[in-house]
Amino acid sequence: MMDNDPQQIGLDWFRAAVPYVAAHRDRTVVIAIAGEAALDPEFPTLLRDIAQLRALGSRVVLVHGARPQIEARLRERGLEPRYAEGLRVTDADALEAVCDAVGRLRVQIEGLLTRTLGGPGPGKAGARLRVASGNFVIARPMGVRKGIDFQYTGEVRRVDASGILRQLDDGQIVLLSPLGYSPTGEVFNLSGEDVATQVAAAIRADKLVFLTEAGPLRDPAQHTLAQLTVPAAERLLAGGQELPQELASHLRSAVEVCTVHDLRVHLVDRHVDGGLLIELFSRRGVGTLVSREPLERLRGATLDDVGGILDLIQPLENEGILVRRTREHLELEIDCFQVLDADGLIIGTAGLYTFPETGAAEIVCLALHPDYRGGGRGDQLLEHMEALALKRGHRQVFVLTTRTAQWFQERGYHPGSVNDLPTSRQALYNQARNSRIFVKQLA
Numbered sequence: 001m002m003d004n005d006p007q008q009i010g011l012d013w014f015r016a017a018v019p020y021v022a023a024h025r026d027r028t029v030v031i032a033i034a035g036e037a038a039l040d041p042e043f044p045t046l047l048r049d050i051a052q053l054r055a056l057g058s059r060v061v062l063v064h065g066a067r068p069q070i071e072a073r074l075r076e077r078g079l080e081p082r083y084a085e086g087l088r089v090t091d092a093d094a095l096e097a098v099c100d101a102v103g104r105l106r107v108q109i110e111g112l113l114t115r116t117l118g119g120p121g122p123g124k125a126g127a128r129l130r131v132a133s134g135n136f137v138i139a140r141p142m143g144v145r146k147g148i149d150f151q152y153t154g155e156v157r158r159v160d161a162s163g164i165l166r167q168l169d170d171g172q173i174v175l176l177s178p179l180g181y182s183p184t185g186e187v188f189n190l191s192g193e194d195v196a197t198q199v200a201a202a203i204r205a206d207k208l209v210f211l212t213e214a215g216p217l218r219d220p221a222q223h224t225l226a227q228l229t230v231p232a233a234e235r236l237l238a239g240g241q242e243l244p245q246e247l248a249s250h251l252r253s254a255v256e257v258c259t260v261h262d263l264r265v266h267l268v269d270r271h272v273d274g275g276l277l278i279e280l281f282s283r284r285g286v287g288t289l290v291s292r293e294p295l296e297r298l299r300g301a302t303l304d305d306v307g308g309i310l311d312l313i314q315p316l317e318n319e320g321i322l323v324r325r326t327r328e329h330l331e332l333e334i335d336c337f338q339v340l341d342a343d344g345l346i347i348g349t350a351g352l353y354t355f356p357e358t359g360a361a362e363i364v365c366l367a368l369h370p371d372y373r374g375g376g377r378g379d380q381l382l383e384h385m386e387a388l389a390l391k392r393g394h395r396q397v398f399v400l401t402t403r404t405a406q407w408f409q410e411r412g413y414h415p416g417s418v419n420d421l422p423t424s425r426q427a428l429y430n431q432a433r434n435s436r437i438f439v440k441q442l443a
Contacts, residue, residue: 013282016371019311020281023344025057027206028168029280032196034246035066036213037270038105046211047112049276051173054129059168061199063176064109065192066102073097085145086245090152090189098152098189102177106133109175132167132174136160137195139180139188154180154188156195159202168203197253201261208254208263209279211270214244217251217288225288230258233290254290264343265290283371289343296377298384301337301349306330308346309337312367321403322365323433337365338388340372340381347372350381352388355422360396361389362425382411390442397442400435413438 031050037043054060070088074081074097082089090098113131139154157180167174176199178192193210200208216224220241228236233255237248247267254265268279268287279285289295301309309330316322330337333351340348350366363385368377389397398416399408409415416439418429429435 016283017281019308019345021056024053024280026059028059028061028203029053029207029209030061030063030196030200030203030205031209031211031276032063032192033065033211033270034192034213035064035068035070035105037211038064038108039068042273044112045273046270046276047109049274051113051129052277053280054173061164061168061174061176061203061205062109063178063192063196063199064105065178066098066105069101069105070098073101084148084150087142087150087191088153088189089148089150092152095152095187095189099179099187102179106175106177113173113175130170130172132170132172133176134163134167135181136164136174136176137180137190137199139182139190141182141186141188152186152188154182154190156180156190156198157182159199161202164199164203193249193253197257200263201257204261205263207266207280208257209266209268209276210250210253211268211276212246212250213270214246215271216269216286217243217247217267224286226285227295228288228290229294230255230290230292251290258290258292262292296340296342296347298338298340298380301334301339303331303334305337305339305346305349306334309339309349312346312349312369313365316367320433322367323430325365338381338384340368340377342372345369348377348381350385352385352392354389354392354394355425356393357424358396358422359394360398360422361392361394363389363397363399366399378407379411386440386442395442396439398437398439400429400437402433402435405436405438408438411440413440415439 033046037046050060050062071081074094077093077097079093079097088094110131110133136159137156138158138160140157141152141154142150144150164174176195178190178195180188180190182188196208196210219225233251237251237255243251250267254267257263258265266279266287266289268275272278272286275286279287306327310327313322313325317324336353337349337351339346347369348367351364353362353364355361363382366378366381368381386397398421399413401408416437418426418437420437420439421429
């Protein structure tokens with residue numbers, strides 16, 4: 001096939017997406033969209049993407065706003081919108097317009113999702129994916145602030161998390177509107193952003209996605225910011241860079257929910273075709289990920305990581321770069337391995353075999369996912385394994401390699417011989433592979 005063959009391009013994209021699909025299976029994702037999205041002719045396509053996320057095994061809560069729809073209903077009634085502190089002041093007449101607009105939009109979304117989800121659902125032959133709405137959000141009035149009575153404008157008081165989780169457990173997409181109900185039956189107009197944030201926290205979602213109307217979050221050089229830790233997001237909010245009001249609000253919500261509940265928040269430009277799927281199922285994404293900790297972390301491997309490690313090392317084994325290891329072999333030696341974890345995807349690994357009788361340790365199986373090579377990750381893994389050897393009392397490390405001799409030499413390793421290996425390791429040296437030996441003394 002030609003390199004630019006559409007079929008091959010699609011196949012390559014699918015293969016690259018498979019690990020991300022697996023990582024998001026059974027994960028709970030709360031998605032927030034503004035009412036403006038429903039005015040776009042491509043709105044059915046967006047809902048199809050959200051439906052496909054559910055079809056791929058994610059548990060989905062969709063929260064919609066309704067600001068332009070409410071404005072339209074108010075105009076039809078000859079009512080003037082009132083705002084204070086960036087919030088709508090909702091009197092009794094305005095509340096009728098709010099309920100009308102929200103109700104119509106919810107029905108529209110349910111209809112489009114029902115049409116979109118007409119195929120069989122995952123795991124059950126002939127089953128249909130369904131949409132569940134309900135009074136899952138308990139609200140309270142905002143009351144009087146700075147002398148302004150907000151009347152029927154409210155805020156989230158409590159979320160019926162168990163009710164939402166039951167619907168998700170039943171395989172349904174949960175659709176939530178910007179309305180809340182008091183225990184006495186009053187209806188309150190809420191912020192869709194507040195609903196999405198509070199629901200994500202209450203059900204302990206894995207991800208919260210804001211599909212933004214104001215475009216991507218950019219740095220001063222106008223490059224899209226791919227990742228932000230909470231401290232970096234706080235600095236951005238406190239700095240001199242002027243942010244669109246919507247993005248600043250979403251970023252503040254992200255900081256709050258990441259700090260308190262340690263979930264991941266994505267800000268994705270709603271206008272990018274397929275942006276939601278690209279963000280979640282590709283390495284580079286198209287939006288900004290906000291998290292409490294850096295996305296990538298080095299940690300000890302567990303049995304759950306064996307499949308991810310095999311995916312990394314088998315291509316290198318097939319090329320003869322690494323010694324072949326079976327699943328059973330890895331499972332028995334899993335305590336010797338470390339992994340570089342990027343949001344649940346294993347993108348790097350290395351092992352450490354120790355020889356206490358000589359005070360030496362062998363670094364083995366250092367491998368990185370092809371999409372993550374570069375950026376210093378190999379050095380990070382190597383330095384981590386050296387530090388781990390030193391922590392365990394080993395003053396010397398060695399490696400055996402057939403292809404990466406120069407890379408190790410550039411990092412302070414010196415050529416050695418079989419005689420430099422511990423006696424027990426000499427007995428296992430494979431003369432047929434003719435691996436080169438490199439040794440490094442640790443401080």
